[in-house]
Amino acid sequence: xxxxxxxxxxxILDQEVHGHPLVYxxxxxxxxxxxxxxxxxxDFYRRDNAGVHRxxxxxxxxxxxxxxxxxxxxxxxxxxxxxxxxxxxVVTGGATASLNLLATAFGNASQGRGGKAAERFALGPGDEIxxxxxxxxxxxxxxxELALRTGATLRHFGLDDEGRILSADAGQVIGDRTRIVxxxxxxxxxxxxxxxxxxxxxxxxxxxxxxxxxxxxxxxxPVDFHALDVDFAAWSAHKMYGPTGVGFLYGRRNLLEALxxxxxxxxxxxxxxxxxxxxxxxxxxRFEAGTQPVAQLIGAGVAADxxxxxxxxxxxxxxxxxTDRLLRLGDIDGVRILGPTSPEGRIGTVSFDVEGVHPHDVxxxxxxxxxxxxxxxxxxxxxxxxxxxxxxxxxxxxVYNTPQEADxxxxxxxxxxxxxxxx
Ligand code: PMP
Numbered sequence: 001x002x003x004x005x006x007x008x009x010x011x012i013l014d015q016e017v018h019g020h021p022l023v024y025x026x027x028x029x030x031x032x033x034x035x036x037x038x039x040x041x042x043d044f045y046r047r048d049n050a051g052v053h054r055x056x057x058x059x060x061x062x063x064x065x066x067x068x069x070x071x072x073x074x075x076x077x078x079x080x081x082x083x084x085x086x087x088x089x090v091v092t093g094g095a096t097a098s099l100n101l102l103a104t105a106f107g108n109a110s111q112g113r114g115g116k117a118a119e120r121f122a123l124g125p126g127d128e129i130x131x132x133x134x135x136x137x138x139x140x141x142x143x144x145e146l147a148l149r150t151g152a153t154l155r156h157f158g159l160d161d162e163g164r165i166l167s168a169d170a171g172q173v174i175g176d177r178t179r180i181v182x183x184x185x186x187x188x189x190x191x192x193x194x195x196x197x198x199x200x201x202x203x204x205x206x207x208x209x210x211x212x213x214x215x216x217x218x219x220x221x222p223v224d225f226h227a228l229d230v231d232f233a234a235w236s237a238h239k240m241y242g243p244t245g246v247g248f249l250y251g252r253r254n255l256l257e258a259l260x261x262x263x264x265x266x267x268x269x270x271x272x273x274x275x276x277x278x279x280x281x282x283x284x285x286r287f288e289a290g291t292q293p294v295a296q297l298i299g300a301g302v303a304a305d306x307x308x309x310x311x312x313x314x315x316x317x318x319x320x321x322x323t324d325r326l327l328r329l330g331d332i333d334g335v336r337i338l339g340p341t342s343p344e345g346r347i348g349t350v351s352f353d354v355e356g357v358h359p360h361d362v363x364x365x366x367x368x369x370x371x372x373x374x375x376x377x378x379x380x381x382x383x384x385x386x387x388x389x390x391x392x393x394x395x396x397x398x399v400y401n402t403p404q405e406a407d408x409x410x411x412x413x414x415x416x417x418x419x420x421x422x423x
Contacts, residue, residue, distance in 0.1 A: 009035050010035075011035060013032060016370065021370055022372065025395040025406075025409060026394075026395075027396050029396070033242070034241060034306060037242060037243065037303050037306070040298055040299050040301075040302040041299040044294070045295060050294075052294055053285070054267070066294075067292065071087065071091060071284075071297065072301075077218065077240075078224065078225050078250060079226050080226070080250050087253075087256075088250055090288060091247075091284065093293065094238070095213070095248075098234035098247050098249035099139055099143075100142045100262075101263070110122045114260030118258055127178075127179045129178075129180045129181075130173055130181045130208075131144075131156050132157035132194075133165075133382045134157075134190065134192070135383075136213060136378075136380050137379045137380065138213070139182050139211075139213045143211075153177075157199075158386075159383065162339060162341065163190035163386065164192045167198045168195075170203075178208040179209065180208060181203045183210070183213065184213040185217035186220070186349070187380070188216050188378055188380060189338060189339070189378050191323075191349035192339055192345065210231050211231065212225070212233040212234070213234055214233045215239055216347065218235045220397075221315070221347065222313055225250050231255055232255070234249055236248075237303065240303055242300035242302075243296040249287065253283075266291070267288060267291070267292070268286050319397045319398075319401070321403055322397045322401050322402070323406075326348060327342070328410050334354060334422070337352050338389070339351060347397075349394065351378070352394075352395075355422070356417065356422035359376065359391045360375055365419060366409060366416075373393055373396075375392070377392075378392070395409055
């Protein structure tokens, strides 16, 4: 795999920032877009733009076809089914929207909506929802709110010293009353890949549903939801080289069929009346109220195809080499990696603390050399508390990064404490 040619497909990377070539190490926040994705969105608006699943005209037909083809491509990337009434991928506005959709639908089921079929999603006092200390707020908060709404109890997996989820505790953390386990596949702070097998096995043993946050895994490694045996999963297109404004909820087909809707309006109803409740459409339409993000999904489909052409094993291998170099940050005096310190079992999202220097100062110092990293709590405060911090610095890789860029960051960070006179 020749990764040097890939970089040329990202026009945004061909620029200088503060007189230095741009080094973009913030792909965990959002990835840059290859020309094929940018062109697909622009071509759609130039040639085909129309609302989908309605209207008898040619542009509506073309848009609908392209929309459903894009859904199928995204499904293929994650090993999900699509087409002919088997669709397992719901199109949403992003991972946060997907997780809120799910938590709201479970809440609706808990209030008796969705009839007998939805009873398996219903929660009440004494039931338990399990998360982990590593969760992004977009997982923690919707499920915490669900617990508050239903009277269920929120429990969590703890982390080891390197920030790995303590999956071996599954037998104690997941109990007979656990109904939902909502857990991250890869932490957006530590980069650690969760050992899911013991968690999924235990959850299913007690009849609980597993909801996976796949935001940080899908763009970086091979992911197959059937093989992982999870029940639901959420992720965003913009981190996998697709457009912003679109994301996905995967659900096993039989579960999506039983799940009540969470938001209501156009495009999701078969029959609507003034004097009796509506009859809603089958999934995925039941969960896609309103005008869909058509151009964005088409861009995401192109991104999914592009990633599959590269091969996710190749992507993982390429990024592993860069991760190896980024982890040299841990060799700098006063710098601590918040996460696994070897490239095994992790991705190239490397958070670090520079003793005595505020993350915003670190961020600005490296930015002055054209290097883009993220600073703050990365929407994951509990994991920072685990490390005794409120905020950190985070470098994160994409397919376009080079080992030399990782070296440039390490070199810049090695000067930070001296510059701020804390060494
Ligand atoms: N989970 C994780 C692990 C993430 O990294 C993010 C994005 N930072 C999200 C959830 C939420 O994704 P989005 O902001 O695209 O909805």
